Amino acid sequence: xxxxxxISSLVSRSIPLLRGGKQINGGRGMYRYSTAAAYxxxxxxxxxxxxxxxxxxxxFVDAASGKTFPTLDPRTGEVIAHVAxxxxxxxxxxxxxxxxxxxxxxxxxxxxxGRQKILLRFADLIEKHNDEIAALETWDNGKPFEQSxxxxxxxxxxxxxxxxGWTDKIHVGPALACxxxxxxxxxxxxxxxxxxxSKLLHEAGLPDGVLNIVSGFGPTAGAALCSHMxxxxxxxxxxxxxxxxxxxxxxxxxxxxxxxxxGGKSPFIVxxxxxxxxxxxxxxxxxxxxxxxxxVLDLGLTCMKRHRARPSGKPARTPLSWIDGEQxxxxxxxxxxxxxxxxxxxxxxDRHGTKGYYIQPTVFSNVKDxxxxxxxxxxxxxxxxxxxxxxxxxxxxxxxSIYGLAAGVFTHNLDTANTLMRALKVxxxxxxxxxxxxxxxxxxxxxxxxIGREKGEYGLKxxxxxxxxxxxxxxxxxx
Numbered sequence: 104x105x106x107x108x109x110i111s112s113l114v115s116r117s118i119p120l121l122r123g124g125k126q127i128n129g130g131r132g133m134y135r136y137s138t139a140a141a142y143x144x145x146x147x148x149x150x151x152x153x154x155x156x157x158x159x160x161x162x163f164v165d166a167a168s169g170k171t172f173p174t175l176d177p178r179t180g181e182v183i184a185h186v187a188x189x190x191x192x193x194x195x196x197x198x199x200x201x202x203x204x205x206x207x208x209x210x211x212x213x214x215x216x217g218r219q220k221i222l223l224r225f226a227d228l229i230e231k232h233n234d235e236i237a238a239l240e241t242w243d244n245g246k247p248f249e250q251s252x253x254x255x256x257x258x259x260x261x262x263x264x265x266x267x268g269w270t271d272k273i274h275v276g277p278a279l280a281c282x283x284x285x286x287x288x289x290x291x292x293x294x295x296x297x298x299x300x301s302k303l304l305h306e307a308g309l310p311d312g313v314l315n316i317v318s319g320f321g322p323t324a325g326a327a328l329c330s331h332m333x334x335x336x337x338x339x340x341x342x343x344x345x346x347x348x349x350x351x352x353x354x355x356x357x358x359x360x361x362x363x364x365x366g367g368k369s370p371f372i373v374x375x376x377x378x379x380x381x382x383x384x385x386x387x388x389x390x391x392x393x394x395x396x397x398x399v400l401d402l403g404l405t406c407m408k409r410h411r412a413r414p415s416g417k418p419a420r421t422p423l424s425w426i427d428g429e430q431x432x433x434x435x436x437x438x439x440x441x442x443x444x445x446x447x448x449x450x451x452x453d454r455h456g457t458k459g460y461y462i463q464p465t466v467f468s469n470v471k472d473x474x475x476x477x478x479x480x481x482x483x484x485x486x487x488x489x490x491x492x493x494x495x496x497x498x499x500x501x502x503x504s505i506y507g508l509a510a511g512v513f514t515h516n517l518d519t520a521n522t523l524m525r526a527l528k529v530x531x532x533x534x535x536x537x538x539x540x541x542x543x544x545x546x547x548x549x550x551x552x553x554i555g556r557e558k559g560e561y562g563l564k565x566x567x568x569x570x571x572x573x574x575x576x577x578x579x580x581x582x
Contacts, residue, residue, distance in 0.1 A: 173185055201286050232299075283566055360565075437476055
């Protein structure tokens with residue numbers, strides 16, 4: 104590809120980053136949370152939006168309609184940039200470029216070693232630009248800079264190194280390493296970092312048309328991509344409701360296979376013999392890591408007492424900004440539902456400040472299993488605490504869920520750990536740790552938490568087709 108050109112609508116203002124706070128070491132996982140004072144006095148390394156168009160056939164281009172949409176800083180609600188808004192026509196252009204690159208281009212025909220070198224160069228470039236990518240992600244997403252810079256971007260580079268290592272072992276690897284070509288539809292709330300990273304991937308040597316990016320909205324660009332007859336496979340990460348739509352559209356078109364990483368309501372089970380201090384710290388880490396993705400279902404009575412010791416109304420941790428106004432209002436609605444249902448609000452329960460999408464970390468006790476805050480994914484800083492009496496009871500209650508993404512078990516009893524590990528119907532069980540990830544560990548859920556697995560060797564089969572070849576041998580004297 105020719106040298107990437109700077110895109111119009113360059114935004115020059117810098118992003119304030121969050122630094123400082125307490126570090127929690129949870130097994131191999133590390134979490135860092137910013138203090139309120141750190142947010143009020145942020146460090147501001149310069150970062151700007153250089154890429155706000157679609158990537159099609161190796162070139163950054165406007166949407167066919169000429170439309171754009173604003174992407175917002177969720178901490179302030181201010182517009183960061185206006186991004187090209189792709190629709191069905193742009194999806195057609197992107198799929199056509201990807202299909203041509205697959206059918207005629209060098210990527211699928213390149214040696215496994217050749218693909219490996221490009222992917223490893225890409226991983227090197229990700230590490231070189233780590234802070235720039237993390238800053239842009241924090242600006243667009245609202246998550247703490249430390250989470251982006253110390254956990255997510257390094258893991259991204261680790262994933263590409265891991266699958267680059269597979270290419271010359273079995274001549275495959277997920278998506279790009281397999282020799283596939285890709286059309287990526289970004290989340291409409293956070294399109295910026297993917298566009299920046301795509302420039303680095305081409306700098307590493309990726310041929311034109313192998314990766315194409317269409318920013319836009321689900322009902323237009325997303326639906327067109329899922330329905331497209333020339334798309335051979337779909338991978339989607341998002342809500343369970345949207346996952347249903349993706350699966351239906353894929354089935355109605357060309358029966359393309361689909362992998363889904365969807366919602367969760369993960370039980371966090373603390374037994375009587377557990378290290379309660381560790382469990383409480385990791386419960387908070389689980390709740391706020393990735394801004395509420397790992398919601399908490401079950402905690403022991405001792406944890407509840409620990410929470411009750413907090414001064415009334417004092418947040419358990421510093422408020423974090425949420426992705427947009429829609430999710431912000433949804434979280435506040437669930438908090439009101441919890442109060443109306445009779446759960447005890449121990450702390451938090453309201454927005455923080457008057458600017459941006461900040462919500463106080465919120466803890467409910469005296470929660471019953473049939474309450475919506477105990478059963479439905481909130482994707483926000485809302486912790487629900489329930490009591491249980493014995494293992495049989497907690498197994499039955501934890502499994503009585505439409506979800507099955509993950510679970511945490513805290514106990515020093517090996518028999519208890521083994522019993523729960525085998526009985527819980529979830530894709531991942533963390534024992535005496537939580538949210539510990541690696542490129543080698545498969546991740547995905549049971550039931551309505553998704554279909555298939557990401558990462559590890561299990562991620563390989565998602566991007567391969569099995570072909571049986573049978574040929575006769577004349578006069579096989581050696582048989």
